[in-house]
Amino acid sequence: MSLDTATVRRVASLARLRVEEADLPRLEAELNGILGWIEQLQAVDTQGVEPMAGGGAEALRMREDRVTDGGIQEKVLANAPDRADAFFAVPKVVE
Template sequence: MSLDTATVRRVASLARIHLEEDEVSRLQGELNGILAWVEQLQAVDTTGVEPMAGGGIAALRMRDDVVTDGGYPEKVLANAPDREGSFFTVPKVVE
């Protein structure tokens, strides 16, 4: 896969990267080099090779979603600079 200059400008625009005219050709070469390496990696036959990490979410042991701590509003609010009841008081940020 090879990127043309219009695609490089589009990618830069989507990434919010400002490119000067002389930088477009340099970036085009770099991106085409990266894509060539990806194509080379995709050509490697990996059938029968076990993954070294990961394994998906099925490998994770699920636990019950229960509260294991909390219910101590006085301890939590002890260092609060300002509070109202069992809530933190913060300055108004929206006018």
């Protein structure tokens, strides 16, 4: 896949990047180089190759997904400059 100047200009616009006209050819060459690397990576046969990171399903222990308060409320509030019961106390701000 190869990008032309109009496509590079559109990509920059979508990314909300201001690119000077003089910089468009350089940016076009860089993006085309990156797309060339991606095409090379897609051509590599990875059939049967185990992932090097992330382990497998047996390495990841699943835990129950539940909401808790963390059980460390006193530790969290220990350094609070001011507290009201179990909450941080902050000055009232009214404008």
